[in-house]
Amino acid sequence: MSNKVKFALLLICTIFSVVTIIKLFNLSEDIIHYHNRFVRRFPQHVAQEIHQTDLTYNSYYFAGIGEGKIYLGNYTAPLQMTVLDSTLKEKKIYHIELKEKNLPFQAPQIRVLGDHFFVFEGIVPYIFKGNISNWKASLRINSGYHFSHLEPMDSVNMAIRYMTPKSGESLIGTLNLADTTKVSYDAKLLQKQFDGIFDTDGSLLFNKQFNRIVYVYRYRNEFIVADPILNLDYRGNTIDTISRAQVRLAQLKNNSMKTFAEPPLIVNKTTAVDGNLLYVNSLLPGLYESENIWKIASIVDVYDLTDKTYRSSFPIYHIAGKKMKGMLVSGNLLYALIGEKIVCYKLLEHLSQDRAVRDYAHSIH
Amino acid sequence: MKFNTQTRNNIVSIICTIYVVLFTYAATSKLLDFENFRIQLGQSPLVSAYASWIPIALPTFEFIIAILLLLPKLRLIGLFAAYSLMAMFTVYIYILLNFSAFVPCSCGGILENMTWNQHLVFNICFIILAGIAILLMPNNLPVNHKTIKL
Numbered sequence A: 001m002s003n004k005v006k007f008a009l010l011l012i013c014t015i016f017s018v019v020t021i022i023k024l025f026n027l028s029e030d031i032i033h034y035h036n037r038f039v040r041r042f043p044q045h046v047a048q049e050i051h052q053t054d055l056t057y058n059s060y061y062f063a064g065i066g067e068g069k070i071y072l073g074n075y076t077a078p079l080q081m082t083v084l085d086s087t088l089k090e091k092k093i094y095h096i097e098l099k100e101k102n103l104p105f106q107a108p109q110i111r112v113l114g115d116h117f118f119v120f121e122g123i124v125p126y127i128f129k130g131n132i133s134n135w136k137a138s139l140r141i142n143s144g145y146h147f148s149h150l151e152p153m154d155s156v157n158m159a160i161r162y163m164t165p166k167s168g169e170s171l172i173g174t175l176n177l178a179d180t181t182k183v184s185y186d187a188k189l190l191q192k193q194f195d196g197i198f199d200t201d202g203s204l205l206f207n208k209q210f211n212r213i214v215y216v217y218r219y220r221n222e223f224i225v226a227d228p229i230l231n232l233d234y235r236g237n238t239i240d241t242i243s244r245a246q247v248r249l250a251q252l253k254n255n256s257m258k259t260f261a262e263p264p265l266i267v268n269k270t271t272a273v274d275g276n277l278l279y280v281n282s283l284l285p286g287l288y289e290s291e292n293i294w295k296i297a298s299i300v301d302v303y304d305l306t307d308k309t310y311r312s313s314f315p316i317y318h319i320a321g322k323k324m325k326g327m328l329v330s331g332n333l334l335y336a337l338i339g340e341k342i343v344c345y346k347l348l349e350h351l352s353q354d355r356a357v358r359d360y361a362h363s364i365h
Numbered sequence B: 001m002k003f004n005t006q007t008r009n010n011i012v013s014i015i016c017t018i019y020v021v022l023f024t025y026a027a028t029s030k031l032l033d034f035e036n037f038r039i040q041l042g043q044s045p046l047v048s049a050y051a052s053w054i055p056i057a058l059p060t061f062e063f064i065i066a067i068l069l070l071l072p073k074l075r076l077i078g079l080f081a082a083y084s085l086m087a088m089f090t091v092y093i094y095i096l097l098n099f100s101a102f103v104p105c106s107c108g109g110i111l112e113n114m115t116w117n118q119h120l121v122f123n124i125c126f127i128i129l130a131g132i133a134i135l136l137m138p139n140n141l142p143v144n145h146k147t148i149k150l
Helices: A003-034 A289-298 A357-364 B003-034 B034-043 B054-070 B072-098 B109-113 B118-136 B141-149
Strands: A049-054 A060-066 A068-075 A080-085 A091-095 A109-113 A116-121 A125-132 A134-140 A149-154 A156-165 A170-177 A184-186 A202-207 A212-217 A222-226 A232-237 A247-252 A258-259 A266-272 A277-282 A297-304 A307-316 A324-330 A335-340 A339-347
Touching: A003 A324, A003 B072, A003 B118, A060 A324, A060 A335, A060 B054, A109 A149, A116 A134, A116 A149, A156 A202, A156 A297, A156 B109, A170 A212, A202 A266, A212 A277, A222 B141, A277 A324, A289 A297, A307 A335, A307 A339, B003 B034, B003 B054, B003 B072, B003 B118, B034 B054, B054 B072, B072 B118
Parallel strands: A060 A109
Antiparallel strands: A049 A339, A060 A068, A068 A080, A080 A091, A109 A116, A116 A125, A125 A134, A149 A156, A156 A170, A170 A184, A202 A212, A212 A222, A222 A232, A247 A258, A266 A277, A277 A297, A297 A307, A324 A335, A335 A339
């Protein structure tokens, strides 16, 4: 073999190597972002804890966020409103005053949007509305269908998950507080798989920036994006492979109640939405992941709502063995309720994983 | 540069030995900590979608190349294969550093302490070594064997 032939072969080997790797890279990018076979991506350090505060009790939930304030409701003190600043240092407590007091209150919940807040209970049903300047609310709705979820879309329009009379199946709909004749719902948005109650369970969100209702199923790998008049934009999929709810129910004897025959397979536990990104706390480990991370942290998957793609995942660490039970995202800050604590994580831009790492150099360092 | 056949053979042998040691070490350390290696590859932005078969294919190739390099008759093929694998790894690191959305933490074993840039230089050195060995390989094996015997 002459040196000429050797050089030629070396050149061929070089070209072959370069082309192979570039091809692999392009295909890998394509598979990861568009046809995921359930492999998560954990970029380093995309979410870092920057604040933590002890709330003393573990009964808080997120009622809303806006203008640098975080609003917390409390299940055991239903009319108490706790307001934290964005650094979680300052805490103010308000007591909500309801004008009408003769309702069968059991477990009222609160939502805050802009200057308004809403106190509601879907099983009665009632909805109060008030202004956060004085925390006084008056009754707006005290009749109509029962509902199980409510998210305000603006000061009068609410996204609602109704319960159909008798069957109790869930429906996504809307409600206008100023004009109750404008109740509407779409029976086709939620898709029944076997009972229409458990299999369609999930979390209702409203995306302010895009003016869209987002519903994430709890027991299957799907989320729904619809506009405020209930036109379906699309159905997207979370990265896991559970397309059918795996819930087995058992009828209790001498009782119309149903209960779980075995623990259900929860796919998407808590969710949050902000801007073009959807955040989902999934409970299903993917391929090639260290099991240890699942023992010490809740895993949040990030999806881009504009192109239905999976972007990346990051851990929110347990505190004293307690898992995250609620989260809220605003811009690059993620707030999570974990046990008696509330934490704030800073999210770095490269969690959306759409540019080369060197383009992010300014945001990392 | 003109070397006599003996020197050329020695240089080629040394380079081949270095490669055999490197590949055997790399493949063994991967297999010894296979689960970890598989997880790391799954996290690697370039190959995460192929993380099912690459973790097995890579050490297998490394062992095969090491064997090829040990057999005098197959040594040239082994050197071309080693050269190609090293070139692929180098392109991989280059893409990782320049085009990928994030850089995974590290690889295993003694190479763990290297930064990706040092790794890039390390790899390029090995590519050059393989190139040198290929060019220094006796041009006609059977004839060379005879000359050595004489």
